Amino acid sequence: MTPRGGFAVAELIPGPPCELCRGEGRRVVERHGIRRVGRCVCQRLPDRVALYNAAGVPAKHANCTLESFRVELARPTWVAVRRWTDSFEPGGGQSGLILAGEPGRGKTHLLAAVVRELVFRYGVAVKFVEFSHLLANIREGYDRKEGEARLLSPLVRAPVLAIDELGKGRGSDFETAVLDEIVSRRYNAQAGPLLATTNFPLRAPRARRESDSLSTMVLPTLSERLGERVWSRLKEACHLVEAAGDDYRITKGKA
Ligand SMILES: Nc1ncnc2c1ncn2[C@@H]1O[C@H](COP(=O)(O)OP(=O)(O)OP(=O)(O)O)[C@@H](O)[C@H]1O
Ligand SMILES: [Mg+2]
Ligand SMILES: [Zn+2]
Secondary structure, three states, X not given: OEEEOOEEEOOOOOOOXXXXXXXXXXXXXXXXXXXXXXXXXXXXXXXXXXXXXXXXXXXXXXXXXXXXXOHHHOHHHHHHHHHHHHOOOOOOOXXXXXEXXXXXOOHHHHHHHHXXXXXXXXXXXXXXXXXXXXXXXXXXXXXXXXXXXXHHHHHHHOOEEEEEOOOOOOOOHHHHHHHHHHHHHXXXXXXXXXXEEEOOOOOOOOOOOOOOOHHHHHOOOHHHHHOHHHHHHHHHHEEEEEOOOOOHHHHOOOO
């Protein structure tokens, strides 16, 4: 995986031409006695590479995989994500996945790793967006007088939508309204699963202690942040995982 232009890019090293289709990529296949022209199996990997390159995984997470995650530092989180990924069935009405926790717990690492698995293992198209970029794009679209349906369509139609840093921003009415629109349209259309990471906690933190980090003290819960409508749908449709452990950005230097 090579980072390029801000996004992670997978590259395919060309091999010898396929013997089944002589490098044409298509061939006649017979299924249940019916002959038709279809894509050759040799196109499976190039197709998945194209899906990955269209996903929009940030370059800095190009090499994040489930294998490169140090499991011993956050085993319950890793196990939950691994289980979700292993039980994924394309088009199977699967629940979504929300990873909530303080900074540096490996949430974006795991999100990028899941995207990689969905694309390369299951051949599913995923759209990865950072919440603030998503909002900025929509705002720019409105300024250009683009219609809402057209603007939201890629987010609503993506077979899997992965949102990093859900809820980050000022928490304005605009932000809530955009998210409400995306979540309820996906919900109504029974689009595929939504994956997300967030710094907003799933539960209200216990009473304040001296040792609490700043982020735990001041943040509202995710439900408070997103509002009842969005939260109600997410809670029903997503598996919620608390990303515990220490801040890897700090601990890695101490190891
Ligand atoms: N358990 C881990 N094993 C290996 N690398 C990790 C682990 N946890 C985090 N990292 C690495 O630490 C860096 C920070 O992790 P990441 O960006 O995933 O954190 P985050 O939980 O998304 O934080 P934030 O809430 O600030 O966005 C990344 O480079 C990530 O690959
Ligand atoms: Mg992150
Ligand atoms: Zn072929």
